[in-house]
Amino acid sequence: MxxxxxxxxxxxxxxxxxxxxxxxxxxxxxxxxxxxxxxxxxxxxxxxxxxxxxxxxxxxxxxxxxxxxxxxxxxxxxxxxxxxxxxxxxxxxxxxxxxxxxxxxxxxxxxxxxxxxxxxxxxxxxxxxxxxxxxxxxxxxxxxxxxxxxxxxxxxxxxxxxxxxxxxxxxxxxxxxxxxxxxxxxxxxxxxxxxxLNLDTPLKHAPKIFKADCKINWSHSTKTIHNKIRGLSPYPTAWTEIIDNKGKKKSLKIFNTRYKIDEQNNTGKILENENGVFFGTNNGWIQLLELQLEGKKRMSIDQFTAGFNFKEAELVLQ
Incomplete structure (x- = not known):
């Protein structure tokens, strides 16, 4: 049979x-x-x-x-x-x-x-x-x-x-x-x-992830934040809050980033120049590549900055 x-x-x-x-x-x-x-x-x-x-x-x-x-x-x-x-x-x-x-x-x-x-x-x-x-x-x-x-x-x-x-x-x-x-x-x-089984390292756990767990704390280290973003991409997605030039607080999902460590505390700073848009951490910068503002579609940073001015925005730290 x-x-x-x-x-x-x-x-x-x-x-x-x-x-x-x-x-x-x-x-x-x-x-x-x-x-x-x-x-x-x-x-x-x-x-x-x-x-x-x-x-x-x-x-x-x-x-x-x-x-x-x-x-x-x-x-x-x-x-x-x-x-x-x-x-x-x-x-x-x-x-x-x-x-x-x-x-x-x-x-x-x-x-x-x-x-x-x-x-x-x-x-x-x-x-x-x-x-x-x-x-x-x-x-x-x-x-x-x-x-x-x-x-x-x-x-x-x-x-x-x-x-x-x-x-x-x-x-x-x-x-x-x-x-x-x-x-x-x-x-x-x-x-x-x-x-x-003989383990070389302590057990790590994988509990269910809730929305609150996905919020970024910009006072953390660059590598920690970068890993969190890629570990939550594309779902359930890391997010932060930003205050636009009209004083409105909005949720911002971040899907894809690069990072740069410079050992300076840049927590909460926003840098926009010819190389891109960067959010500051406690020891460097997170470069934004793909993101989504609440109520909008997912975009590349070039598409996003065509309609949003980061130089007049403020980052909510946590």
């Missing part, structure tokens, strides 16, 4: 994994994804990226509101899947993850046990790490703590953003996950408990 899986996921990051799993010939009995929700300014009902792709592949799609409902649990049981595979989905109750005979595995966007939590890619860039990766592991009761199956590493350059790492890790992670599923079915997996 061929082995079967149930795939669970929601966003674009999960689509690549489902795609590569299907291309490898693994049978997908069903796809579980989030219910359709109103989205955008028009609040039109929108399907998840995983549902859209699954329907294109003529796969069975389940969209439970409640993961513990009798209807959903009974439907899962009738599928007789050997393994559940989870990528960027909701936290599963034990009655679900403990169901399949070969267990339930998850793909996580970090080198576990580092960066357990909801935003591992963002925090790795924010913290200025030079390396990240993806991990496959068996789901257990505590989130992101199950036995590790396999890993893949990925370098982080100074030019990378959370967005660029997301896109590369999406592909690398999908390759790792497909390899892991095949190895489980072939009996080639020897999982290791996370508490048996």
């Amino acid at each position: 061929p082995h079967k899986i149930v795939f669970m996921g929601t966003p674009d990051f999960a689509v690549e994994s489902l795609k590569q799993i299907l291309e490898s010939g693994i049978e997908v009995a069903a796809v579980v994804t989030s219910p359709d929700r109103p989205a955008g300014r028009g609040q039109q009902v929108k399907m998840s990226a995983v549902k859209t792709f699954a329907q294109e592949q003529n796969l069975r799609v389940l969209q439970p509101e409640k993961l513990k409902s009798d209807e959903f649990i009974n439907e899962l049981k009738t599928l007789n899947a050997d393994l559940f595979v989870v990528v960027a989905f909701r936290m599963l109750p034990e009655i679900v993850w403990d169901m399949p005979p070969k267990g339930t595995i998850n793909l996580h966007g970090s080198l576990l046990p580092q960066y357990r939590g909801a935003a591992p890619i963002n925090w790795a860039v924010i913290n200025g790490d030079q390396q990240t990766g993806a991990t496959t592991f068996f789901i257990e009761k505590e989130i992101d703590t199950g036995k590790i199956i396999d890993k893949v590493t990925l370098p982080i350059s100074e030019e990378d953003t959370a967005g660029s790492i997301h896109d590369r890790l999406m592909v690398k992670g999908a390759e790792l996950l497909t390899k892991t599923v095949n190895n489980i079915f072939e009996g080639k997996v020897e999982a290791i408990a996370q508490d048996q």
Whole structure:
């Protein structure tokens, strides 16, 4: 009898994994994804990226509101899947993850046990790490703590953003996950408990990021601010406040920057010259490259300065 899986996921990051799993010939009995929700300014009902792709592949799609409902649990049981595979989905109750005979595995966007939590890619860039990766592991009761199956590493350059790492890790992670599923079915997996790993550095965490966490404090160091901006780009996006020449305070999102360290305290200063626009930090300058003023679209600095005079503006420090 061929082995079967149930795939669970929601966003674009999960689509690549489902795609590569299907291309490898693994049978997908069903796809579980989030219910359709109103989205955008028009609040039109929108399907998840995983549902859209699954329907294109003529796969069975389940969209439970409640993961513990009798209807959903009974439907899962009738599928007789050997393994559940989870990528960027909701936290599963034990009655679900403990169901399949070969267990339930998850793909996580970090080198576990580092960066357990909801935003591992963002925090790795924010913290200025030079390396990240993806991990496959068996789901257990505590989130992101199950036995590790396999890993893949990925370098982080100074030019990378959370967005660029997301896109590369999406592909690398999908390759790792497909390899892991095949190895489980072939009996080639020897999982290791996370508490048996010898770590050279203390554990770093990756909690969910809220809007207040994205506000820039210009009294911080240049590198800290630059890393925060790229670690939150393109989403949820670092932001600050600026007072325009009419005395109005406005929110300003910043997507892309360069930096210069000069060891002078320039906190809160604004410099605009032939080389560009710069915001001061406690030891240098942040050069603005892409930004978005509230109520406006995202622009390059050249487009932005065509309609905004920074020389008459004031930066709100924090």
